[in-house]
Amino acid sequence: AQSVAQPEDQVNVAEGNPLTVKCTYSVSGNPYLFWYVQYPNRGLQFLLKYITGDNLVKGSYGFEAEFNKSQTSFHLKKPSALVSDSALYFCAVRDAGSARQLTFGSGTQLTVLP
């Protein structure tokens, strides 16, 4: 069975500093990996995905993520955080051979302090 772990429930960072939100995964085959963001009282918005190719994936709003197969990680990063980046972030994984279902992590609340 596939699984996702987001080891930090809460991440605080000062505005202008780099941010990292951690994600590790477990799948039986090749992983398809995703990051979503959720603002208060809203649905999830797609940020970026890794399917194949370059390990560094660039997405919306200046976010990027690095796929590391040996460490089974897919950490979300941004060079300079904005207060408006404060939100709940979810990592998700799909096994390439599965019935197209995503498994989500428990979420990480990012707070960017002014």
Added chain:
Amino acid sequence: IAGITQAPTSQILAAGRRMTLRCTQDMRHNAMYWYRQDLGLGLRLIHYSNTAGTTGKGEVPDGYSVSRANTDDFPLTLASAVPSQTSVYFCASRPGQGAYEQFFGPGTRLTVL
């Protein structure tokens, strides 16, 4: 283009009552999904449909049923609501073969008393 709409936005329901949460998409996506979101648990898949006329069970299907009579609509029914079904429910869709990311509706906040 509205994308995915869900109704109602929120609902308070007495235990034992029947309730249908509505989900409609106008993107002609083949696959649709229902998730529930609970604090500390992330999103858990309830039911899914890979194409109109077919449905499947997700991680937490008990107490819920779905139907997919056409491409656009994917209602979720609670036959007899229980307090443990208090949650925020999200509908999502995915275009189909070769497209992997899902698109989410705004959610329905359901409270079962």
